[in-house]
Amino acid sequence: MRIEVTIAKTTVLPPGAIDALTTELTRRIEHSFPDTGNHVSVRYAAANNLSVLGGAKEDKDRISEILQETWESADDWFSSP
Numbered sequence: 001m002r003i004e005v006t007i008a009k010t011t012v013l014p015p016g017a018i019d020a021l022t023t024e025l026t027r028r029i030e031h032s033f034p035d036t037g038n039h040v041s042v043r044y045a046a047a048n049n050l051s052v053l054g055g056a057k058e059d060k061d062r063i064s065e066i067l068q069e070t071w072e073s074a075d076d077w078f079s080s081p
């Protein structure tokens with residue numbers, strides 16, 4: 001499964017946030033989908049978006065929930081360099 005998260009360029013994030021989000025999101029997705037050979041990509045783009053390629057609709061819904069949980073718990077896992 002390939003997961004692509006894009007964040008609007010207008011969103012101001014601290015240095016290292018994209019890499020930290022990629023790492024944490026990968027960890028959480030692999031916990032829920034251990035046998036799918038996931039590839040997670042997080043980058044800036046024109047708008048916020050989530051794409052799940054190679055997964056069922058239910059998979060995208062669950063990954064969307066994981067992304068939301070990850071974003072909301074950033075204080076727990078992100079420390080600015």
